[in-house]
Amino acid sequence: MYNEKVMDYFEHPRNQGAIEDADGIGEVGNPECGDTTKIYLQVEHDVITDVKFQTFGCAAAVASSSMATELIKGKTLKEAWDLSNSAVADALDGLPPKKLHCSLIAEGAIHAAINDYRTKRGLEAWKEKKESHAEH
Amino acid sequence: MFIAPQWENPSVYLARKEYDMNTEKRLVYMDHAATTATRPEVAAAMVPFMTSTFGNPSSLYDLAKVSRTAMDGAREEVAVALGADPEEIFFTSGGTESDNWAIKGIAFAKKAQGTHIITSVIEHHAVSHTCEWLKKQGFSVTYLPVDCFGMVNPADVEAAITPETILITVMMANNEVGTIQPIAEIGAIALKHGVLFHTDAVQAVGHIPVDVRAQNIDLLSLSSHKFHGPKGVGALYIRSGVELDSLIHGGAQERGQRAGTENVSGIVGMGLALSLAVKGMPENALRITALRKRLTEGLLAIPKTYLNGHPEKRLPNNVNVVFAFIEGESILLMLNRRGISASTGSACSSRSSEPSHVLTACGVPLEVVHGSLRLTLGEETTEADVSYTIDAVKEVVQRLRDMSPLTPPELRSQP
Numbered sequence: 178m179y180n181e182k183v184m185d186y187f188e189h190p191r192n193q194g195a196i197e198d199a200d201g202i203g204e205v206g207n208p209e210c211g212d213t214t215k216i217y218l219q220v221e222h223d224v225i226t227d228v229k230f231q232t233f234g235c236a237a238a239v240a241s242s243s244m245a246t247e248l249i250k251g252k253t254l255k256e257a258w259d260l261s262n263s264a265v266a267d268a269l270d271g272l273p274p275k276k277l278h279c280s281l282i283a284e285g286a287i288h289a290a291i292n293d294y295r296t297k298r299g300l301e302a303w304k305e306k307k308e309s310h311a312e313h
Numbered sequence: 314m315f316i317a318p319q320w321e322n323p324s325v326y327l328a329r330k331e332y333d334m335n336t337e338k339r340l341v342y343m344d345h346a347a348t349t350a351t352r353p354e355v356a357a358a359m360v361p362f363m364t365s366t367f368g369n370p371s372s373l374y375d376l377a378k379v380s381r382t383a384m385d386g387a388r389e390e391v392a393v394a395l396g397a398d399p400e401e402i403f404f405t406s407g408g409t410e411s412d413n414w415a416i417k418g419i420a421f422a423k424k425a426q427g428t429h430i431i432t433s434v435i436e437h438h439a440v441s442h443t444c445e446w447l448k449k450q451g452f453s454v455t456y457l458p459v460d461c462f463g464m465v466n467p468a469d470v471e472a473a474i475t476p477e478t479i480l481i482t483v484m485m486a487n488n489e490v491g492t493i494q495p496i497a498e499i500g501a502i503a504l505k506h507g508v509l510f511h512t513d514a515v516q517a518v519g520h521i522p523v524d525v526r527a528q529n530i531d532l533l534s535l536s537s538h539k540f541h542g543p544k545g546v547g548a549l550y551i552r553s554g555v556e557l558d559s560l561i562h563g564g565a566q567e568r569g570q571r572a573g574t575e576n577v578s579g580i581v582g583m584g585l586a587l588s589l590a591v592k593g594m595p596e597n598a599l600r601i602t603a604l605r606k607r608l609t610e611g612l613l614a615i616p617k618t619y620l621n622g623h624p625e626k627r628l629p630n631n632v633n634v635v636f637a638f639i640e641g642e643s644i645l646l647m648l649n650r651r652g653i654s655a656s657t658g659s660a661c662s663s664r665s666s667e668p669s670h671v672l673t674a675c676g677v678p679l680e681v682v683h684g685s686l687r688l689t690l691g692e693e694t695t696e697a698d699v700s701y702t703i704d705a706v707k708e709v710v711q712r713l714r715d716m717s718p719l720t721p722p723e724l725r726s727q728p
């Protein structure tokens with residue numbers, strides 16, 4: 178069902194874990210299948226210097242969360258905000274159509290973590306461009 | 314085992330073999346409720362009916378008579394296993410067809426008398442989707458609830474009967490949680506009220522004793538591939554005197570009740586497989602029950618792990634547990650990498666993206682229903698397989714819990 182890259186990221190997830198005293202934490206659940214992803218960010222001068230994730234869910238949810246953390250590490254918050262779930266799926270060489278929605282929680286959790294970081298610093302939370310993207 | 318086409322390509326075959334040797338991958342099949350391997354002696358007994366004595370049972374010459382005689386023998390073997398008469402056994406293409414035939418056949422034959430059917434919420438889709446379809450044809454269906462062990466209460470069956478009721482269909486043993494239903498009690502209630510009683514015994518036949526007379530069963534579905542027979546063949550027991558419409562129309566096979574040239578080799582294989590299963594049942598059930606208990610205890614030693622189904626009244630080979638904080642598809646894929654074949658009721662692994670209707674009906678809370686694992690043992694399962702599986706599951710559960718944001722600190726390997 179899954180390609181080798183997805184299986185690799187599922188079995189050897191990069192950046193799995195938690196960051197103590199993280200600068201931003203975001204957690205998003207997918208009501209459809211109960212998946213939940215939590216993202217921890219460390220930020221310096223607007224750049225993500227470290228990122229970790231924890232996921233409850235299927236292999237697609239784990240792999241896409243892990244891939245998403247790799248894609249945003251070293252990026253600015255704005256760049257990380259603009260990472261789409263389809264870019265994550267592409268970086269994994271594709272997900273089965275039925276599992277595409279699983280990659281949405283990673284995007285959602287990153288957004289939540291960025292806004293957590295911003296609001297903690299008295300900044301305005303960024304608005305979602307798309308409508309309720311985590312509810313597919 | 315599953316790579317037959319690749320055998321023609323030696324390089325693929327060698328790569329595969331090397332891969333297995335390198336990883337020392339052990340193969341532990343823990344999904345006997347899904348299907349079983351056909352016994353080699355059963356497969357061997359089937360071959361002549363495809364290659365040499367291949368005659369169509371409906372023909373008149375001697376070659377055909379061999380097929381007919383073999384089918385008669387298989388009919389007798391199936392009848393003996395159920396405590397029925399051979400005239401009451403009708404061969405089908407499997408459990409799904411038998412369920413469809415029994416339920417639709419009775420529904421349409423009895424339509425003038427009434428249009429109400431009683432079933433349970435934990436039936437296999439072969440039954441529940443058939444009932445749903447009948448609802449669209451104007452029938453009404455009562456779905457009886459189950460208790461937290463997945464057990465139907467016979468008192469609920471009795472209370473649901475109305476003058477309109479034409480059929481009660483409740484499975485003998487559940488395919489997910491293994492719970493064995495109070496079939497004799499339900500049969501007695503059906504008899505008392507003059508309502509026909511069908512049971513889907515696909516998971517039960519060949520595994521636990523069945524007696525259609527003692528249990529007052531009017532119709533019973535069984536499927537060969539669940540007791541080490543070939544796939545694509547099954548039977549419907551129809552108590553003599555019970556009349557139902559045909560499902561498959563055409564030729565006059567199966568005494569005009571089920572058309573289509575008979576799957577002679579499959580039928581022969583099923584008959585032999587069933588008689589062997591019944592012969593070995595006392596010994597196997599004892600041994601497999603002991604293995605099941607060891608496996609269950611080993612898994613329940615993992616914190617925040619709960620047993621699904623009934624602790625005692627369950628199929629000898631069925632273990633079904635839920636692990637809090639983790640998801641079933643992930644468990645399966647990690648077990649697969651360790652050579653273990655298993656099954657889950659998680660939404661993520663099903664095609665419907667709904668969690669198992671059986672676990673939900675048993676009241677398994679939504680937070681944990683996604684973390685279910687079903688392991689079903691078989692005759693070839695060894696003590697070593699069970700030990701290996703317990704260790705592998707422990708390791709996988711810990712890995713996934715370390716990965717999950719829901720796991721409390723005390724259950725993480727590094728808090």
Ligand SMILES: Cc1ncc(COP(=O)(O)O)c(C=O)c1O
Nearest residue numbers: 407408409437439488515516536
């Ligand atoms: C309880 C039950 N009923 C019906 C079936 C369907 O049987 P078959 O695969 O022979 O169509 C199965 C098997 O999956 C089953 O477990």
